[in-house]
Amino acid sequence: MAEDAPARPARKQGALVGLLLASVFAVATCGLIYELLAGTIASYLLGDSVTQFSTIIGTYLFAMGVGSWCSRYVKRDELRLFIRVEILVALLGGWSAAALFLLFPLVEQFRIILYLLVFVIGFLVGLEIPLLMRILRDRFDFSETVSNVLTFDYVGALAASLLFPMLLVPHLGLIRTGLMFGLINVGVALALLMLIPARAKLARECILALLVAVSLIAGFVLANRIQRWSEIAAYGERVIYAASSPYQRLVLTRHDDDIRLYLNGNLQFSSRDEYRYHEALVHPAMGRVARPANVLILGGGDGLAAREVFRHPDVRHVTLVDLDPAMTRLFSRTALLRSLNRGSLVDPRMHVVNADAFRWVRESRQLFDVIIVDFPDPVDFSVGKLYTESFYRMLRPHLTPGGMAVIQSTSPLVAPAAFWTVAQTLEAAGFHTRPYHVYVPSFGEWGFILAGNSDPGASVTLLPGNRFLSADAARQAMIFPPDMARRPVPVNRLDNQALVRSFAEEWARYEG
Known part of the structure; x- marks a missing residue:
């Protein structure tokens, strides 16, 4: 011892x-x-x-x-x-x-x-x-x-x-x-x-x-x-769902009949007026193609753009590429959300791919009559790469002859330089473009850009039954007042990411 x-x-x-x-x-x-x-x-x-x-x-x-x-x-x-x-x-x-x-x-x-x-x-x-x-x-x-x-x-x-x-x-x-x-x-x-x-x-x-x-x-x-x-303190509304995926924070709120989706704190849609956004996103492109049978949706994991696509009787197949499986699972399995997108994500014509869109577009060899690009705003370089000339050059070969693409392109009122940078970049990639804008109460003035291998033209054939987008509204959407008019902007490239900087600066000024 x-x-x-x-x-x-x-x-x-x-x-x-x-x-x-x-x-x-x-x-x-x-x-x-x-x-x-x-x-x-x-x-x-x-x-x-x-x-x-x-x-x-x-x-x-x-x-x-x-x-x-x-x-x-x-x-x-x-x-x-x-x-x-x-x-x-x-x-x-x-x-x-x-x-x-x-x-x-x-x-x-x-x-x-x-x-x-x-x-x-x-x-x-x-x-x-x-x-x-x-x-x-x-x-x-x-x-x-x-x-x-x-x-x-x-x-x-x-x-x-x-x-x-x-x-x-x-x-x-x-x-x-x-x-x-x-x-x-x-x-x-x-x-x-x-x-x-x-x-x-x-x-x-x-x-x-x-x-x-x-x-x-x-x-x-x-x-x-x-x-x-x-x-609850941040959104001022009742939170009915919240979860973190490897890619983002998903939050759903509800106030009376209004369902809202937030990704990383940013509003993605309000169920009270999302039809304005999604009708404006989908139908001007679909209505410029004679018989749109094969459609690609990049982003749009909530299935709301797909809902509008499936209203077209000629559609035979839709491929939806969204990075986050948590997003597509949520909107395909939850009854409340399936009622919003009318079950578009479980439609037998739908093929959901959870992958990085940049890589998927680069590797795929499929052709599509209509391509709908519904990415989040370019808040950082990881999203900004999806708005670059490189990405749009890879996207062009996926359009059939006479096909049409449409890109959501942020607010031409709040961020006009960012909006016109998207148009300039599409044109640098070889597309012919037709910009347009509509008013969505939850977002304000919002912009989109039609892009084709030939001039998209001003005329469009719209489906009956739209709640918002009429022939007159579609014509008016292509008129830009002076405060939203085109201005000199750079092309957004992978090595400069000019869009991310202009987007951040313009929205920071607007939000104070």
Whole structure:
């Protein structure tokens, strides 16, 4: 027994060293997760994901640098300070996603809160690694300390970057992901407290760590309610469905008889007036083709454009390409939504393909009489590539002789430069175009562009029974007043993405 006594402190010391090295991995993983959460939420709520991720990453890295620089002023009690930092990072980082969602509809200067939170978390994370290196310096020589710390740091960053998009967001959601990694941070603090011989002197830290852990566990259990509260506050309507897919956040709201779909916080349709949008999108193109039998819809996963297509008696086959299977499943299996699209997604003539449209168009060899392009607005470069000259050049060979394409092209009133950039880009790709616009109450003035291998012409044959689009309305739609008139704009190419920039600038001015 006497021989075992000296071995116990040595074993405990070895366990402490092992835990400190594991802490490096945990710190790196958690730190990058908080950064990814902030960037993702900012892009969801504010749009333009490239700008949001760029500014979030820049702010976070700058804050880490400030934290690392300030660590030089720590002269003693490095382990105590490291534990306190872990507790604080657990609290702020763990609750960051929930806080941002809850504050967005309530705080006018949301960006100030966002960047302040990112800076504080980055500052604290910047303190962690230098503190750990100092704590480990007496247990390894300098080169080994640096090697160990950087190895675990980089491996942790890799783990976070892979887990976040592939596992965490699809299965846990953003709020639960933040809370879970907050628990990892506070778990590191609690484990260290258990191994420190003088933990009796750290009673305050023990209590704080336990309180933070309890709050994070409670938040994890109530995460769905927190998400619902934030969405009710943001939309001002009853949320009847909300889910996150690997690609987007889908929210359905209901107020009386009005059903609304939001993707990443952006309104996609209101059931009260979506017929105006979808009649204007579909029938001017379909009515310019003699017998449109084979139709391609790019986007339009809600099935509402397909509903209008199937009203044409000559249609024999429709291919719908939408990236997100969660979207097409929702609108093909939910009775309320199937009543809106009249079961278009389960029609025997429908073939749904869940794929990236850019890749699908490049690889497919099929021909279509009508192509309906109903992508979301070009809020970021990943969507902007679907509005480029390269994409339109790939699209042209898919039209049959005499075929017609139509592209939804944002508001020519709010974003005239963006609207005319789409027209200019289609023409650069070899299409002949006919722009037009209609008024949709939920969106305001909205624009579309007909595109064919020959001039689409002004005349159109419309189906009877439209609620909105008459022959007179179709003629009027092609008249653009001076505030929406054509202007000089660049071609949108993959290497310049001019459309994304002009779209963001014009809508930012409009929304203030």
